[in-house]
Amino acid sequence: KNQVEQSPQSLIILEGKNCTLQCNYTVSPFSNLRWYKQDTGRGPVSLTIMTFSENTKSNGRYTATLDADTKQSSLHITASQLSDSASYICVVSPDNNDMRFGAGTRLTVKP
Amino acid sequence: DTGVSQDPRHKITKRGQNVTFRCDPISEHNRLYWYRQTLGQGPEFLTYFQNEAQLEKSRLLSDRFSAERPKGSFSTLEIQRTEQGDSAMYLCASSQTEAYNEQFFGPGTRLTVL
Numbered sequence: 302k303n304q305v306e307q308s309p310q311s312l313i314i315l316e317g318k319n320c321t322l323q324c325n326y327t328v329s330p331f332s333n334l335r336w337y338k339q340d341t342g343r344g345p346v347s348l349t350i351m352t353f354s355e356n357t358k359s360n361g362r363y364t365a366t367l368d369a370d371t372k373q374s375s376l377h378i379t380a381s382q383l384s385d386s387a388s389y390i391c392v393v394s395p396d397n398n399d400m401r402f403g404a405g406t407r408l409t410v411k412p
Numbered sequence: 413d414t415g416v417s418q419d420p421r422h423k424i425t426k427r428g429q430n431v432t433f434r435c436d437p438i439s440e441h442n443r444l445y446w447y448r449q450t451l452g453q454g455p456e457f458l459t460y461f462q463n464e465a466q467l468e469k470s471r472l473l474s475d476r477f478s479a480e481r482p483k484g485s486f487s488t489l490e491i492q493r494t495e496q497g498d499s500a501m502y503l504c505a506s507s508q509t510e511a512y513n514e515q516f517f518g519p520g521t522r523l524t525v526l
Binding site: 305310335337342343344345346347350390392394397398400402403404405407 | 416452453454455456457460501503505513514515516517518519520522
């Protein structure tokens with residue numbers, strides 16, 4: 302069983318709408334959690350990184366939250382744009398050298 | 413462009429052939445990672461280097477796979493006697509040895525084994 306579970310597996314929304322992606326993890330110990338955006342055929346690009354003591358981090362229209370007690374994170378996208386269509390991958394690190402990847406949520410934004 | 417680069421971007425080969433991929437990391441980064449990613453999945457760790465030393469290898473890295481980083485700069489990943497199951501995106505990432513060790517990914521090499 303993957304230690305990082307993401308939901309939904311895929312999501313289709315209309316341009317301009319908001320959406321929230323979920324990440325639940327069992328990785329322990331915990332060092333940090335990242336959200337990456339991966340466009341089709343490209344490598345992942347980091348959006349946010351949060352440590353144990355942080356419970357929210359924003360990057361433009363992207364806002365990530367972290368509840369380290371329940372081991373849950375979410376990525377909220379506001380006022381979606383066509384260019385937001387991508388896979389969003391949650392990555393949890395137990396230490397500075399190890400990254401555990403979720404399978405990703407495939408987001409499609411339609412006009 | 414000072415990001416991570418990979419070459420080639422796409423490779424189509426016949427089963428049984430050998431292939432080699434190259435990764436050029438961000439110049440001041442001393443760590444270099446290789447991952448494999450199949451459709452609809454997150455990247456799977458293969459191996460990583462700190463400078464020229466290969467410090468960890470995943471069980472996914474069978475005897476047919478070998479990676480080198482001879483001068484602590486660029487790295488190569490070779491797959492011998494390719495199989496159809498090797499078809500995947502091969503991603504390279506680099507980082508500095510520091511807190512939180514953020515990895516910067518290259519664009520990947522898409523391998524198709526016919």
